[in-house]
Amino acid sequence: MRSGRAWLAALLVAGVARAEADGPPAIRSVQTGPNRQLQVNGQPFLPIMAWLQDPENFPALKQCGMNTTAGYWPGSGGTKDVVEYMDRVAEAGLYGVLPHEQRLHGHPNLLGYIHGDEPDLPRQLSDAQVVPGAGLRLNPSTPLWKIVDGVWHTWSVLDPLEGATVTIRLRQPVTVHSLAVWLTVSPGLAVAKDVVFRGDDRVILEATLKAEKGRQELRLPRPSTFRELSLTVRSVYPGRHVWGSIGEIEGLDADGRNLLVCPPRYAPRADPEKTLAVYRRIKSQDASRPVFMTLTGNFHPHFQKWSDAQRKQLYPRYIEAADVVGYDIYPIYGWNKPEWIHLVYEATERLSRLAGPRPVYAWIETSRGGQWTGPLERQKAVTPQHIRAEVWMAITGGATAIGYFTHVWKPAYRQFGVPEENRLALREINAQLQRLAPAILAPPPARPVRWTAHDDLRVAALARQHNGAVYLFAVNYDPRLKHTSVRFALDGLRPGQQVTVVDEGRRINAHDGSFTDTFEPLAVHIYRVDLR
Numbered sequence: 001m002r003s004g005r006a007w008l009a010a011l012l013v014a015g016v017a018r019a020e021a022d023g024p025p026a027i028r029s030v031q032t033g034p035n036r037q038l039q040v041n042g043q044p045f046l047p048i049m050a051w052l053q054d055p056e057n058f059p060a061l062k063q064c065g066m067n068t069t070a071g072y073w074p075g076s077g078g079t080k081d082v083v084e085y086m087d088r089v090a091e092a093g094l095y096g097v098l099p100h101e102q103r104l105h106g107h108p109n110l111l112g113y114i115h116g117d118e119p120d121l122p123r124q125l126s127d128a129q130v131v132p133g134a135g136l137r138l139n140p141s142t143p144l145w146k147i148v149d150g151v152w153h154t155w156s157v158l159d160p161l162e163g164a165t166v167t168i169r170l171r172q173p174v175t176v177h178s179l180a181v182w183l184t185v186s187p188g189l190a191v192a193k194d195v196v197f198r199g200d201d202r203v204i205l206e207a208t209l210k211a212e213k214g215r216q217e218l219r220l221p222r223p224s225t226f227r228e229l230s231l232t233v234r235s236v237y238p239g240r241h242v243w244g245s246i247g248e249i250e251g252l253d254a255d256g257r258n259l260l261v262c263p264p265r266y267a268p269r270a271d272p273e274k275t276l277a278v279y280r281r282i283k284s285q286d287a288s289r290p291v292f293m294t295l296t297g298n299f300h301p302h303f304q305k306w307s308d309a310q311r312k313q314l315y316p317r318y319i320e321a322a323d324v325v326g327y328d329i330y331p332i333y334g335w336n337k338p339e340w341i342h343l344v345y346e347a348t349e350r351l352s353r354l355a356g357p358r359p360v361y362a363w364i365e366t367s368r369g370g371q372w373t374g375p376l377e378r379q380k381a382v383t384p385q386h387i388r389a390e391v392w393m394a395i396t397g398g399a400t401a402i403g404y405f406t407h408v409w410k411p412a413y414r415q416f417g418v419p420e421e422n423r424l425a426l427r428e429i430n431a432q433l434q435r436l437a438p439a440i441l442a443p444p445p446a447r448p449v450r451w452t453a454h455d456d457l458r459v460a461a462l463a464r465q466h467n468g469a470v471y472l473f474a475v476n477y478d479p480r481l482k483h484t485s486v487r488f489a490l491d492g493l494r495p496g497q498q499v500t501v502v503d504e505g506r507r508i509n510a511h512d513g514s515f516t517d518t519f520e521p522l523a524v525h526i527y528r529v530d531l532r
Contacts, residue, residue, distance in 0.1 A: 023093020024067055026108035030289055032323065036352075036359050037400045037441035038290070040111070046437040047111065048430050049097065049403035050416075051363065052076075055085070057416040058092035064423055065430025068111055070097040070292070070403060086110065097292050100282045112324065113282055114292040119270035120318055121296050122305045128262035130156075133165025133232070142245065150261040152182045152215070152248050158233065159243035161190040167230040174251060174259040175225040180217045181209060182247035190244040191237040199226030211237040217252070229260065266305065272317035279321040290323035294363065297329035299354065300347045302340075319355055326361035326403065327351055332382045333365040333405070336373040339479045341386065341522070345393035345460050352398030361401035362394035366418045366426065369408030376410040384425030389522035391429055392475040396460040400441060402433065432503065436526070440473070442466035447491040457484040459519060465531075471502075472527040474519070481521035489514040490529060502526040 025041060033039045038047065049068040050061045054077035061069060069089055072082050079085040083103045089096040090109040098104065100113040126145035132138060139157040144166055146154045158164040185191055197205040204224040209216055231249060251260040279291055298305040299315045306314065319325050329347050331340035344362060352360045366387060368379040391402055404426065408417030418426065433440070445465035449472065453459040458478040464471045472488060491513065493499075498507040499515050503526065508515045517525055 023062075024095055024109075027095070027110065028108075030111060032290070032357065032359060033441070035400070035441055035443050036355075036357055036398070038111075038324070038359050044438060044441040046433060046441060047095070047097075047361065047401040047403075048433060049361070049401065051403060051405050052407070053415055055079070055088040055092065058088070058094060060416050060418075060423070062093065064404075064418070064426040065434065066094070066404065066426075067434075068095040068097060070114055071117070072096075072098045100286070100291075102285060105286045106288070110289060112290040112292050113286075114294070115275060115278065115322065116270060117294055118296045118328070119268060119272075119275050119293070120298055120314060121269040122266040122298065123269055124264040125267050126262060126264040129169040131167045131169060133167070133230075135160075136164050136166070137243075145262065145264065147246055147249050148260050148262050150248070150258070150263050155184045155245040155247045157243055157245045161192060161233055161242065161244035162236045163233065165230055165232040167228055168249065168260060170227050170229075170260070173225050173227045175223055175253065176220065176251035176259060177223050177254050178217055178219045178252045179205060180215050180248075180250035180252060180258075181231075182215055182249075183209060183211070183213060184245045184247050185211060185213050186245075188240040190239045190242060192233045192244060192246065193237050194233075194235040196232050196234060198230040198232070199224045200228050201230070202226075215250075223254075268314060272314060272321065275318060276321040290359075291321075292324045292326065292361075293318065293322035295325065295327045295351075297327055297343065297347050299327070300329070300343060300350060302343060302346075315354055319358065322358065324359045324361065324401070325351065325355050326363065326399075326401070328363040328405065330363075330365040330370070330405065332380055332386060333368060333370045334373065336370075336378070336380055338380055338386070341390065341393075342458060342477050342479045344390045345397045345458075345475070345477045348394045348397030348399050349460075359400045360398055361403055362390075362397075362399050363403040363405045364390045364394065366404050366406050366422055367408055369410045369417055371409035379410070382422065384422055385522050387422060387425055388429050388524055389475055389477065391433070392473060392524045393460060393477050395433075395440060396462040396473055396475055398462075436471070436502070439464050439466040439469075439471040442471070445470045445490075450489045452487050453519075454485045455482070457482055457519075459484065459486050461488070468530065468532050470529040470531060472529070473524075474527070475524045476519035476522060478521070483518065483520055485516055485518050487514050487516045488527070492531075493529060497529075500528040500530075502528055 028041050031039045037044045047068045048066045049070045050066050052071035053069050082101045095111040097112045097114050128145040128148050130144035137159040142157045144156045146156045191211045194208050207218050250258040329343050332338050348362050365382050367382050373379050406416045406418050408414050442464040449463040451461050459476050461474040493510045493513045497510045
């Protein structure tokens with residue numbers, strides 16, 4: 001095991017001078033500044049990250065203007081472990097935000113550590129007790145409790161189907177007048193045919209099911225009271241495979257109510273308290289680097305995965321377990337809904353308020369090709385305009401770091417599946433971000449800035465003061481994609497004073513302490529107002 005000093009000495013001897021010429025300088029310290037910005041070696045630094053990349057993709061990251069890679073999985077790119085991977089990160093002139101490993105302590109290209117991804121991701125849990133019979137092979141992706149979850153289009157795989165027995169154990173006895181079965185019928189799979197039901201180990205019904213989808217209600221010869229209900233599949237309609245599945249089993253009372261149903265509940269992937277314990281363990285071993293955490297977008301009420309009470313309970317505790325906190329919402333790549341693009345601003349602004357003094361980052365989509373949004377030909381394109389607008393929505397919402405999600409699953413899986421036109425856009429956007437980083441990470445101006453959009457369209461703006469000037473970063477994030485004009489008012493702005501529109505080759509004359517500019521849908525404008 002090499003000490004932090006050994007790491008530093010080794011890299012300095014190996015050629016830190018070359019690394020500093022080709023990439024960021026060796027890290028001596030990482031801190032959080034007064035404006036929620038990361039400071040590397042005492043200087044403001046804006047991370048521009050890519051998620052989970054093999055080393056072979058590092059040149060593409062650099063070409064697109066990124067300076068950091070985040071995440072690691074064992075064996076990435078043929079590496080033996082995270083330490084070898086970190087060396088490859090350094091060789092590429094990048095910083096790394098990686099899972100904690102003691103041997104990384106003091107590595108001069110280590111920007112920070114990162115928690116397991118999306119600890120707040122909801123997962124379904126059930127209090128139902130459904131016990132498999134002997135010889136039944138279980139499929140963890142279709143747990144047996146789905147037989148009583150009350151959702152007919154979910155199912156539990158029984159492998160093998162013929163001879164399979166499952167037993168539903170209830171908390172208290174119930175009296176049922178009929179049973180109902182929802183079969184799943186899929187090409188090549190066996191389908192349950194002759195079945196027998198037992199209540200508390202007494203046969204209460206034998207029946208032959210039809211090989212068809214939908215609900216098949218089976219009237220009992222007489223009402224039956226039991227605490228355990230077992231189903232055994234005696235014979236099947238054969239298929240190419242020996243396994244099959246059952247969608248739902250119901251036990252109905254005299255009024256037709258299902259007494260077996262046990263709806264699942266949601267719980268986060270990683271409990272906040274356990275996440276906090278991981279954070280404390282990392283900080284106790286290495287307090288010199290911040291700990292990053294990526295959340296889902298479920299802290300935003302738009303997604304309705306958690307109730308208001310659950311959000312208020314969960315997210316402050318997650319945020320306590322990180323020094324830098326971010327999220328991922330991909331309106332187009334993830335949902336095929338460009339009309340949800342406004343969520344990028346709203347979520348960043350909301351998370352920035354929750355995070356307090358902590359730096360905030362947002363992961364930005366870069367292409368279509370998602371695995372959950374239907375056939376590729378039906379997926380809507382992520383354009384350079386979308387990427388640029390989302391980046392600046394995040395910045396105006398309070399982000400002091402940006403990340404890009406570049407993985408695609410269609411037409412084939414690629415880690416860096418960004419189309420060429422979007423790569424060119426990333427290069428331009430990131431070059432601008434790096435050039436303007438000192439202004440983006442600067443403090444708010446002493447003079448208040450106000451803005452009003454025509455027709456109350458959604459326009460976000462961020463005001464910062466740097467090097468004798470006020471910078472205004474503004475984006476039209478309205479999902480209705482309408483043109484608007486925006487009036488910006490700044491105390492002390494002189495009539496006739498010229499306002500520079502950064503990187504657009506134009507200036508605007510001020511009038512009565514304000515100036516007005518037009519915004520096309522999703523347009524971004526950056527203004528510099530000299531105070532001298």
